[in-house]
Amino acid sequence: MQRNLIASLAALAVLSSASGCSSGAARMDSIAVAWSPFESTALVWIAQEQQFFSRNSLAITLRKYDTGVGSLDGVVNGEADLVVGPTEFPLVGRAFQNTKIRTVASIAKSEFIYVVGRKDRGVEKAADLKGKRVGTTARTIAEFFLGRYLELNGLTLKDVILVDVTAPADWVEAVVRGDIDAIATAQPYANSAKERLGANATILSAQSSRPLFAQVIATEAWINKHPELVTKFLRALAQAEEYVRNPAQAKAVVQQSLNLDAAYMETVWSQNQFSLSLDQSLIAAMEDEARWMIKNDLTAENQMPNFLDYIYEDSLKQVKPEAVNIIR
Structure with a gap:
């Protein structure tokens, strides 16, 4: 009798434990x-x-x-x-x-949006972007800050040849290869482009403290x-x-x-x-x-x-x- 009672209590404990685990999992x-x-x-x-x-x-x-x-x-x-x-x-x-x-x-x-330009294409300051092929990704904040940066420096998006760069790999490679003259993009891609271009890189802060x-x-x-x-x-x-x-x-x-x-x-x-x-x-x-x-x-x-x-x-x-x- 005592042995049966102990066995029953042990079984009940196992069931209670399992039920508790199930309940805990359900709360997630x-x-x-x-x-x-x-x-x-x-x-x-x-x-x-x-x-x-x-x-x-x-x-x-x-x-x-x-x-x-x-x-x-x-x-x-x-x-x-x-x-x-x-x-x-x-x-x-x-x-x-x-x-x-x-x-x-x-x-x-x-604040991590930058314009990275190629010095060998004449890009060393904002005014140099006029008439240049400038890449960015449409509909992103980088596009907005590029436009705002241009306006703060007397230009508009219509003053550049805007190139929609959609693939993440190309945010670096397009400017490194020279397909474009500059790229407006976020970190860490801006930093990677700067490092790849080395002394040929110009880096400009597009956000202007905003x-x-x-x-x-x-x-x-x-x-x-x-x-x-x-x-x-x-x-x-x-x-x-x-x-x-x-x-x-x-x-x-x-x-x-x-x-x-x-x-x-x-x-x-x-x-x-x-x-x-x-x-x-x-x-x-x-x-x-x-x-x-x-x-x-x-x-x-x-x-x-x-x-x-x-x-x-x-x-x-x-x-x-x-x-x-x-x-x-």
């Missing part, structure tokens, strides 16, 4: 996250490596794209639940198309269905933001995650401010970019969207209320 929520390989996504890699996602009951599946535009397209096309890293510029383009998406947070303010905003974006429908997952995701990123206060460890995580050179990381780390935010400067940037798109005939629309309709504040207000500064 899955999110498919689109991303592109730029260091402005640092908080994501830190959250993944430090297990902040799993500690917030999230199981993350990462899906890589070449550009921020491509990663945002992935979310719009249903290939991922949310996207990390695209800038505000493709969001502006999507707003003109009335695409039902929203940014839930900025995760970095960054930061871009790396975003976390999802469709309106997904956010409405999963607001608690948005909050969990941002909570994990907020924990990663705290970890950035240990810059040596944070750099090491991002360097390894993105397979970047240590010297390069030292150079570009200070060009990024890694923090969660939703502030009025983001709205101002999007409005400026919308005006630029209208002026340069990059949209058939002539009325600026209301960008407040493309901001979702609720989750960030729960996680980091002091970071939300949007005027409504």
